[in-house]
Amino acid sequence: xxxxxxxxxATRALPLSSRVARWFSKSWxxxxxxxxxxxxxxxxxxxVLTSLKTKVxxxxxxxxxxxxxxxxxxxxxxxxxxxxxxxLLNSVLVTGSILIAQLVTxxxxxYAFARLEFPLKRLLFSLFLLQVxxxxxxxxxxxxxxxREFGLINTLPAMIVPFVASGYGTFMLRQAFRQVPSELSDAxxxxxxxxxxxxxxxxxxxxxxxxxxxxxxxxxxxWNDYMxxxxxxxxxxxxxxxxxxxxxxxxxxxxxxxRLMAGTTLVVSPLLLVFVIFQRRFIDSFMHTGVK
Amino acid sequence: xxxxxxxxxxxxxxxxxxxxxPSAVFLAVFTYWPILRSFWFSLHDVMLGxxxxxxxxxxxxxxxxxxxxxxxxxxxxxxYTLTTIPLSITVALLLAVxxxxxxxxMSIYRSAFFYPVMIPSVAAxxxxxxLYAPGYGPINSALEFLGLPRLDWxxxxxxxxxxxxxxxxxxYSGYFMLILxxxxxxxPSDLYEAxxxxxxxxxxxLLHITVPLISPTLYFVIVIGLxxxxxxxxxxxxxxxxxxxxxxxxxxxxxxxxGFQYQDIGYxxxxxxxxxxxxxxxxxxxxLTLGRRVHYMGER
Numbered sequence: 115x116x117x118x119x120x121x122x123x124a125t126r127a128l129p130l131s132s133r134v135a136r137w138f139s140k141s142w143x144x145x146x147x148x149x150x151x152x153x154x155x156x157x158x159x160x161x162v163l164t165s166l167k168t169k170v171x172x173x174x175x176x177x178x179x180x181x182x183x184x185x186x187x188x189x190x191x192x193x194x195x196x197x198x199x200x201x202l203l204n205s206v207l208v209t210g211s212i213l214i215a216q217l218v219t220x221x222x223x224x225y226a227f228a229r230l231e232f233p234l235k236r237l238l239f240s241l242f243l244l245q246v247x248x249x250x251x252x253x254x255x256x257x258x259x260x261x262r263e264f265g266l267i268n269t270l271p272a273m274i275v276p277f278v279a280s281g282y283g284t285f286m287l288r289q290a291f292r293q294v295p296s297e298l299s300d301a302x303x304x305x306x307x308x309x310x311x312x313x314x315x316x317x318x319x320x321x322x323x324x325x326x327x328x329x330x331x332x333x334x335x336x337w338n339d340y341m342x343x344x345x346x347x348x349x350x351x352x353x354x355x356x357x358x359x360x361x362x363x364x365x366x367x368x369x370x371x372x373r374l375m376a377g378t379t380l381v382v383s384p385l386l387l388v389f390v391i392f393q394r395r396f397i398d399s400f401m402h403t404g405v406k
Numbered sequence: 407x408x409x410x411x412x413x414x415x416x417x418x419x420x421x422x423x424x425x426x427x428p429s430a431v432f433l434a435v436f437t438y439w440p441i442l443r444s445f446w447f448s449l450h451d452v453m454l455g456x457x458x459x460x461x462x463x464x465x466x467x468x469x470x471x472x473x474x475x476x477x478x479x480x481x482x483x484x485x486y487t488l489t490t491i492p493l494s495i496t497v498a499l500l501l502a503v504x505x506x507x508x509x510x511x512m513s514i515y516r517s518a519f520f521y522p523v524m525i526p527s528v529a530a531x532x533x534x535x536x537l538y539a540p541g542y543g544p545i546n547s548a549l550e551f552l553g554l555p556r557l558d559w560x561x562x563x564x565x566x567x568x569x570x571x572x573x574x575x576x577x578y579s580g581y582f583m584l585i586l587x588x589x590x591x592x593x594p595s596d597l598y599e600a601x602x603x604x605x606x607x608x609x610x611x612l613l614h615i616t617v618p619l620i621s622p623t624l625y626f627v628i629v630i631g632l633x634x635x636x637x638x639x640x641x642x643x644x645x646x647x648x649x650x651x652x653x654x655x656x657x658x659x660x661x662x663x664x665g666f667q668y669q670d671i672g673y674x675x676x677x678x679x680x681x682x683x684x685x686x687x688x689x690x691x692x693x694l695t696l697g698r699r700v701h702y703m704g705e706r
Contacts, residue, residue: 141510143504143509144510144511146504147504147505147515150501150519151514151515151518151519154518154519154521154522154576154580155518155521156544157522157530157533157534157537157576158521158525160533160536160537160544161529161533164536172542173541173542175542175547179544218428219428219429219432220429222425222426222428222429223425223426223428223429223430225425226421226422226423226425226426230418230419230421230422230425231415231418231419231422232418232419232422232423233419235422238426238430241433241438242429242433245433245437246633247633247685247686247689248437248441248682249633249636251636251637251639251658252636252658252678252681252682252685253436253437253440253441253444253678253682254661254662255440255444255661255665255671255674255675255678256439256440256441256443256444256447256675256678257436257440258665259443259454259671260435260436260439260440260443262455275432275436276432276436278428278429278432278436279428279429279430279431279432279433279436279437280429281433284429309418309421334523334524337526338524338525338526338527340526340527340528340640340643340644341639341640341643341658344643345662345666355526356526356527356528356529357528359526359528359529359532360528360532360644363528363532363644371536374532375533375536378529378532378533381526381529382524382525382526382529385524385525386521386524386525389517389521389524390517393513393517394513396524397513397516397517397520397584400520400523400581400584400585401584401585401587401588402588
């Protein structure tokens with residue numbers, strides 16, 4: 115106790131220069147990281163600042179970085195040129211349907227792979243895993259032809275059906291199911307529970323963190339998806355937010371950055387807001403996707 | 407007894423197949439059927455919206471060999487993949503090592519580097535078009551301020567693809583950083599302590615202790631990076647449409663051009679098959695070279 119007190123007073127007695135040196139050796143990282151963080155944030159800051167400028171200011175080299183007067187008029191202007199409400203609704207419907215469908219398919223398949231024995235199990239599991247290697251970017255062409263034959267082009271289901279099965283999600287959930295101690299399911303079976311009852315009452319409550327992690331990744335991926343919705347839609351009634359934003363850029367052809375950046379702020383902010391509120395959940399989900 | 411066991415077993419098999427059925431149907435229709443069909447198309451003359459189909463044999467593949475633009479596009483794709491992945495993983499590793507200690511404000515830093523992942527590719531692409539604008543873009547203003555020459559970026563065939571690479575580093579490093587951070591947490595800190603006491607400097611600690619110990623995760627991040635590199639389609643579509651002079655045309659975009667703009671499904675499928683072989687080949691290469699040298703802690 116006495117020693118500790120002595121040490122504290124000894125630290126206080128150090129000359130200023132070595133106290134600075136000590137402080138610097140502890141916090142030098144901040145001097146490197148803070149500029150880097152600002153660099154990383156600058157595109158987002160630029161989006162928001164530009165959305166509050168006037169058209170003249172954007173092209174005026176002497177105008178400075180900050181808008182002279184906060185000009186909120188770009189927001190109503192953006193909302194009046196495109197049906198952002200419809201885009202938003204479509205985005206919610208598409209992303210939500212994909213999520214629900216995926217949660218059902220991966221839960222059922224993961225249970226079979228984790229807890230049941232059947233012929234061809236290994237081959238089937240490899241076929242599920244291999245899907246991860248064949249994303250839509252590599253097979254979009256034939257999928258487009260298939261959906262055309264089904265008559266689904268320019269409908270909401272066209273944006274949903276290619277993503278209903280998820281090899282990646284099945285893999286994640288199977289790993290989680292295998293962590294559940296088998297005593298728990300044995301006890302439930304003695305109580306007269308069948309496989310589906312055990313899945314519902316024992317397994318699903320225990321793997322909730324994995325379900326949430328997968329859900330977050332799925333929502334972020336499909337909410338932001340651009341290529342596939344772009345190819346399979348051709349009218350405003352089914353377009354999603356990213357497609358609407360892309361169209362706005364095309365029609366403005368770079369001339370009206372203020373309106374475009376107001377649109378970008380509107381499209382980017384729902385997900386960023388949810389991210390800021392549930393930061394820890396998001397970070398954990400993405401962090402542990404890499405750890406097997 | 408054995409009879410009832412067989413019955414139970416048969417019931418379990420039936421249940422397993424029933425549980426797999428929903429996934430299997432969608433996997434078959436939207437992943438495996440397209441791959442087979444794409445191979446079939448590549449052997450034919452098929453036009454978009456035309457139900458007729460003519461046998462060509464290997465002709466599309468021979469055409470591919472003679473197509474100068476295809477080789478340029480393949481080169482661009484290789485350039486993008488082989489610069490973006492190493493650079494963004496290096497940035498990610500340095501960030502992860504810097505953030506790994508009990509640093510104050512750690513969670514703020516982490517989120518600030520990670521948030522670009524949350525931004526839709528179309529929005530990211532558009533903002534960077536603005537940032538790169540030769541006349542009034544802030545990047546050129548910053549270069550001028552530093553006394554460096556202004557560049558034409560997306561309008562210059564030498565700089566357009568590197569410009570997309572830079573943007574991709576901003577977009578994806580944060581994601582790789584998070585995965586690496588999770589792995590760094592598992593490295594026992596007494597190893598660093600021992601090395602420090604032996605007078606090992608920070609650079610060799612990074613190269614000889616950290617990198618080998620997190621090599622399984624690094625390997626995984628490389629594979630994830632390869633799969634993410636497909637997304638360059640979005641940026642090319644939004645930022646350059648493959649130009650100038652096809653300097654940013656990449657395989658996914660070339661497939662789109664042939665299939666949707668020229669409606670030549672047969673030839674586009676041939677390129678798509680090449681893309682699959684390209685990516686599977688790269689993953690195989692990574693598995694054979696790096697995968698073998700991966701150091702697993704504990705088991706193996």
